[in-house]
Amino acid sequence: MTTGTDRTGDEPKPDETAIPVVEMRRPRWGDPARVTELPAAAAALAGDATEDRGVPPESITPRESTLPAAVRADLEAVVGAGYVAASDDERVQHTRGYSTPDLLRLRAGDAVDAPDLVIYPADHDEVVRILQVCAAAKVAVVPFTGGTSVVGGLAPDRAGFAGVLSLDLRRLDRLVEIDEVSRVATLQAGLRGSAAEALLRDRGWTLGHFPQSYEGAGIGGYAATRSAGQSSAGYGRFDEMVEGLVLATPRGTLDFGTAPRSAAGPDLRQLILGSEGAFGVITGVRVRIRPVPATRLFDGWRFDSFADGATALRRLAQDGPLPTVIRLSDEVETAINLADPAQRGGDSTGCLVITGYEGGDQEVRRRRDAASEVLVDAGGTALGSGHGESWRTGRFAGPYLRDPLLDAGVLVETLETVTYWSKLHELRASVTAAITDTLTASGTPPLVMCHISHVYASGASLYFTVVAPLGADPIAEWASAKTAANNAIRAAGASITHHHAVGRDHRDAYHDEIGPLALDALRAVKATVDPDGVCNPGILI
Amino acid sequence: MTTGTDRTGDEPKPDETAIPVVEMRRPRWGDPARVTELPAAAAALAGDATEDRGVPPESITPRESTLPAAVRADLEAVVGAGYVAASDDERVQHTRGYSTPDLLRLRAGDAVDAPDLVIYPADHDEVVRILQVCAAAKVAVVPFTGGTSVVGGLAPDRAGFAGVLSLDLRRLDRLVEIDEVSRVATLQAGLRGSAAEALLRDRGWTLGHFPQSYEGAGIGGYAATRSAGQSSAGYGRFDEMVEGLVLATPRGTLDFGTAPRSAAGPDLRQLILGSEGAFGVITGVRVRIRPVPATRLFDGWRFDSFADGATALRRLAQDGPLPTVIRLSDEVETAINLADPAQRGGDSTGCLVITGYEGGDQEVRRRRDAASEVLVDAGGTALGSGHGESWRTGRFAGPYLRDPLLDAGVLVETLETVTYWSKLHELRASVTAAITDTLTASGTPPLVMCHISHVYASGASLYFTVVAPLGADPIAEWASAKTAANNAIRAAGASITHHHAVGRDHRDAYHDEIGPLALDALRAVKATVDPDGVCNPGILI
Known part of the structure; x- marks a missing residue:
């Protein structure tokens, strides 16, 4: 059979599991040693704005701690005095997550959501004892592992609590x-x-x-x-x-x-x-x-339209064989991605599909051949493994771009949802329109890109990337756009999140999604296991 | 490649989706028009006991209804008087489920667990209104669809309630x-x-x-x-x-x-x-x-031992390709099944594996070839499609055997569990020993068979079939054996059920499995959605 794929580039490339564990420094993403230059396509978006990196985090002084000294002593008795920290820097570095509004706030020097204290327990039993101390003292507790929430999951309610404790689990690392x-x-x-x-x-x-x-x-x-x-x-x-x-x-x-x-x-x-x-x-x-897979093969495919590409993905999700990775960019995202000279191939029309296969050598080749047959039959044109490998090796580079774009006056933010296949196109249109209309009305007309990156037999996720000039009040402007998008999602019966979670940013939409009786049931569970309500208050529930 | 399987019998056989919807008559299983003769192997178990079919269900008079007339009137106002029933027959036909103790009780004329009234709502809204009437009147409500529970799921607590209502959903049939x-x-x-x-x-x-x-x-x-x-x-x-x-x-x-x-x-x-x-x-x-699958192919395989067969199943579950149906009988079950002349092939040693593949023709043949390669490599001997088709066409016959066996003085009961692959053999041994020792001590030494019928990457189910002479007090004798089996399951860290559910029979073991704090959380959910506690009280929680 003819798969239409070339076989150059079958050699394994550097493995993402070899990426080092980096210590990020808020508000910037990723390895501080890594310098990210804006690629040409991104630089074009930025225009000629003056670079502004915002307030350096080490110069931010958080609000004064409200945590009673006696509580701190009790906590030190659990973990040892060496494992609690109240320095400005540690508090700032545990403030909020990595949504664009979170970054904008910290870049503006706003650390109002900083925890009063950071604690580093050694094991499960210490965590239980910390929770008991906090319950008795009415101190809110925020669990912290990577701190990468983009939905406000690290900014609990402070009102009514004696303080906020960031419970950093990094010592539970075995x-x-x-x-x-x-x-x-x-x-x-x-x-x-x-x-x-x-x-x-x-x-x-x-x-x-x-x-x-x-x-x-x-x-x-x-x-x-x-x-x-x-x-x-x-x-x-x-x-x-x-x-x-x-x-x-x-x-x-x-x-x-x-x-x-x-x-x-x-x-x-x-x-x-x-x-x-x-x-x-x-x-x-x-x-x-x-x-660990012996073989990894990644391919690129071109479809004439998002609808054609989505149908092809649906066929693979419903009747197989399913690649290990499968994603479809819409026309806008495809044009932006392929405008980058680092991406191979000249044609930036249509919609790019990336497929990846991982596993045993023979099984991977069988699966790739069978999936490629389906993709060809569904109207896809093979672009070869260059596009696939380029996506794979660059897959974690995206978040690094946001910081220099913000420096250059360009807002970038993402949101995502999931629905049934039968409702997918209507949902994409309504969310795109909601964001576009809102940001255009506030004077910051956006570019809205969309991709599918997770497929199931019954439906798929939609992931939107929004790029717009930073306006006069970008936090408020984005909040309006986000509310409009959330309303469109809920009006379509889709879920408020496929994988970013609820946090506090999606809380109202989530409550609408599950209804008041279900919310009562969740509150009853919380009241049972956390009768004093100190566990990440205001998040989710 | 050589799969080792023959290809005779590839023609599709009658489809189980064409089985008619039958109206069962408790305490007997299945289509009343179908007469089941004991096959030779089963007749040998029965020996020469006199046939005893027990008390005919139509002659059983349930306990007097305790349901207040005013409540009945309220319920009639919801569904119409034609859709409530209090006849002895309808009450008896909604009594308990299909565990062997359930059958023994009804065969003995015991309908103490009969509902006071049976109600047949037309739609969801009527169900909500029925629940509200019952909550106000403190009447226990048992949902009833097929009534086939084997764990006491249809016998709620009566103490503290004004009566018990069987809520039969048969009109919600669209x-x-x-x-x-x-x-x-x-x-x-x-x-x-x-x-x-x-x-x-x-x-x-x-x-x-x-x-x-x-x-x-x-x-x-x-x-x-x-x-x-x-x-x-x-x-x-x-x-x-x-x-x-x-x-x-x-x-x-x-x-x-x-x-x-x-x-x-x-x-x-x-x-x-x-x-x-x-x-x-x-x-x-x-x-x-x-x-609907275009192609269905079923095969039989022989392995020297249960351990060898389990390793083969594990390989398919972990590395694929997975058949649509896969099951492994242990030596005892294999010997009993293959002793039946209706089953083809003379060799009844070793352990029988059944594999089935359903789907598109080409995909099914590819998958069967690849799975057969693994099975051969794992030490399996192909027995051809005869055993596979024989299993498939007889797959729903098993439950029909229990009634004539009980008539002939032979107790048959099943129980099941699930655990990780690494604990599977130890679990099988300890449960088998627990049942064998207990029933032998009570003078009714059993035959204990086991099979795996559900496999996952991380573990598999174990399904035990126990055959023993009916003793002087078979309900009590089985209860002791079941308790011993449950204790062995819990001691091994396995789950009390893989697919039979909890009901009231597994309730204590279930509470042990999830622990007291989780039970509190479930009770809090119940108190939220069912504050009067009328929904199947005593079941699960």
């Missing part, structure tokens, strides 16, 4: 056990994703979970927010990888999933996955692992 | 909608599985959910108990098929899953799936459907 027969690894929640992959890779295993936040995010955050990685078609979403998990609550420990695929009652793992710290702190997970 | 693009069907909960398949097949679709209770069980029951069908490897468990569901509670309606694969908060569908009527009544589901 690969505890690998059950090689069952292919299940027990990981502590404070491990960064990249650190977990490095530990697993030394033993021949991988999680295969590579969200765009991979360099920053942690295992506990993945679980608490139902993270989905770029290889979700092949490896599953993070919530599908979790066989079991352990939650520390002010009332003690919950440990679910001692056996896989139980039918005993509600699936209580699913009550903790996505709970975003509102029920307590996830301290460990038992997750599915797979052998 | 295929409401098919979204062909998204491959999602909306089904009302009162549809029997076989009726749903017939409706879907007329439009070219299938659920692919075929539990052994297929002839009796209903859609609502599948969802409420996390049912798993025999084709779970290919089509998924029922809980995996559910994209969304609607629950009627005394406080109104919950509707979850308006979009697929949301990351917005806990997955609330998973709180309702497996809730067994304790939170309300599931009245409809949105479920994944697939095209």
